[in-house]
Amino acid sequence: MPDEVLSAMHRQPIDIYKGPLLEVTERCFDGLRKVFRTSGRPYFYAANGHGAWEAALSNSLSKGDKILILESGLFATSWGDMAKMMGIEVEVLAGDWRRAVDPARVEERLSQDKAGEIKAVLVVQVDTASGVVNDIPAIRKAIDAAGHNALFMVDTIASLGTMPFDMDDWGVDLAVTGSQKGLMSPPGLSFVAAGDRALAAHQSANLRTAYWDWTFRDGAVHYQKFCGTPPEHLMFGLEKAFELLFEEGLEAVFERHRLLAEAVRRAVTVWGEGGALELNIVAPGERSNSVTAIRMLDGRDPEPLLKFCDQKCGVVLGIGIGALSGQAFRIAHMGHINAPMILGVLSVIETGLVALDIPHRPGGVRAAVEWLGQELQG
Numbered sequence: 001m002p003d004e005v006l007s008a009m010h011r012q013p014i015d016i017y018k019g020p021l022l023e024v025t026e027r028c029f030d031g032l033r034k035v036f037r038t039s040g041r042p043y044f045y046a047a048n049g050h051g052a053w054e055a056a057l058s059n060s061l062s063k064g065d066k067i068l069i070l071e072s073g074l075f076a077t078s079w080g081d082m083a084k085m086m087g088i089e090v091e092v093l094a095g096d097w098r099r100a101v102d103p104a105r106v107e108e109r110l111s112q113d114k115a116g117e118i119k120a121v122l123v124v125q126v127d128t129a130s131g132v133v134n135d136i137p138a139i140r141k142a143i144d145a146a147g148h149n150a151l152f153m154v155d156t157i158a159s160l161g162t163m164p165f166d167m168d169d170w171g172v173d174l175a176v177t178g179s180q181k182g183l184m185s186p187p188g189l190s191f192v193a194a195g196d197r198a199l200a201a202h203q204s205a206n207l208r209t210a211y212w213d214w215t216f217r218d219g220a221v222h223y224q225k226f227c228g229t230p231p232e233h234l235m236f237g238l239e240k241a242f243e244l245l246f247e248e249g250l251e252a253v254f255e256r257h258r259l260l261a262e263a264v265r266r267a268v269t270v271w272g273e274g275g276a277l278e279l280n281i282v283a284p285g286e287r288s289n290s291v292t293a294i295r296m297l298d299g300r301d302p303e304p305l306l307k308f309c310d311q312k313c314g315v316v317l318g319i320g321i322g323a324l325s326g327q328a329f330r331i332a333h334m335g336h337i338n339a340p341m342i343l344g345v346l347s348v349i350e351t352g353l354v355a356l357d358i359p360h361r362p363g364g365v366r367a368a369v370e371w372l373g374q375e376l377q378g
Contacts, residue, residue: 001184001237002336008240009186009233016223016230024232024239025225031242032191035160035183035250036175038167040195043217046231049157052176052190053079054086055212056153060174060198062206063087065119068150070106071095072134073127074322075155080122086207091118097130097323100286103142110146119201120151126159129322131293131330132281133159140171151197157181157190161245162257162290162334167193174198179234182290184241184335189234254289259375260333260342261289266371267346267364268294271353274360276300280328290334293320295327300358302329308352315348339372 014021025044032042045051061067066089069080073095080090093109095101101123110118121143126133136154143152151173156165160175161182167175172195179189194202194214202214210216211227223229245253265279265287272278277300280293296302302320306329309315318330331349333342346365353360 001186002241002244004244005184005186005237005240009237011233011236013232016232018222021230021232021235022222024235025222025230027239028235028242031239031246032193034246035165035242036156036167036177036193037165037169038175038193038195040167040193041199041214041218043192043194043214044226044230044235045190045192045212046188046226046234047190048187049155049176049178049190050082051212052157052178052192053082053155055190055192056174056176057083057086057088058205058207058209058212059192059194059214060151060153060201060205061088061119062204064089066091066117067120067122068093068106068109068118070101070121070123070134070139072099072101072124072132073097073130075127075129075157076122076124079124079155083122088207098132098280098282100132100281100283101134101139103135103138106139107142107146110143110148110150113146113148116149118148118150120153122153122155124155124158125165126156126163126288126290128158128291128318128330128332129293129320129324130280131288131291132286133163133288134286136165136172137170144171151201153198158290158334159288161250161253163254163288167195179238179241181332181334183238184244185238186234189231189238256338257289257334259372260337260339261287261292263339263342263368263371264292264331264333264346266367267350268292270362270364270367271350271360274358276359280324290332291318292331292333293324293328294330295324296329301326304356305329305349305352305358308356309348312355313348313351315345317345317349343368343372
């Protein structure tokens, strides 16, 4: 997290009913609308991203409703697992952990649903387990081409603030995110942005419960927006994070992420010529700018490399999770990052490849440096 965000939280709590905290809340709401690019209604939760998932489901659906989950990794299906526990019927459109969701398959499946049994389509923009980015506008077009009326719900937890997302123009009815990735704030806050169709569905939803309920949170008293005492210090940090994002400019933020993500991919591609590792996502256009998953080949365990980077060099790499557990590692390049951070991480990894005698083609770091140098000329 930026030092400015940490410093912003280092203060005494203030009155939760009136005064400056009301202004902080409104600035945070405004910040959310700007990054989601929506005129819809944002909601705050003192919860991680899974809390936002539950809020989205409970406020817009009813017990027995059917939803379609678009698989491209771990997290859309995990959202579906939560829905099952809530009494929602879940169908998974099975996907490939190495590819993005195919919009044509979405259109085909929805076209078969003549009775309109499917009430919502759920997908992640970026899956942090697989490293894929899904084409949200193309999926929206597929839903429209099928003439289907399902709500379109998108998880932007690993993408918001790192790459473009345009909730209103892309026709997204409901979006969720969390504070700890692209928004550069501590874990513990999650958010839902609800458009008109989601708000209309809320009126008849019967899975509503007191804590998550939008109707209560739309009440006139300030504390109702949080169903109790606001998470003040997290909000102080979030307010500062928004200030930093908008000061840099969202387009500049997206470009920074694009450059650094491609630098990572260039390095991994070179290393992979040695035959021991490869990028998980096959198609270049489907690789996310927030996280990269790297598969180890021939049954090679990534743990020795993870341990070396941590214990010898102080760099913690992401473990493989879900279907990639014990088979991959991940490099996060999201939020408060810059070239020295990424080039340092890549240098440590290449050092580990040498020290552990893991087959690789040398020069991955050089490839990253050359890419950045060429892109930043002039």
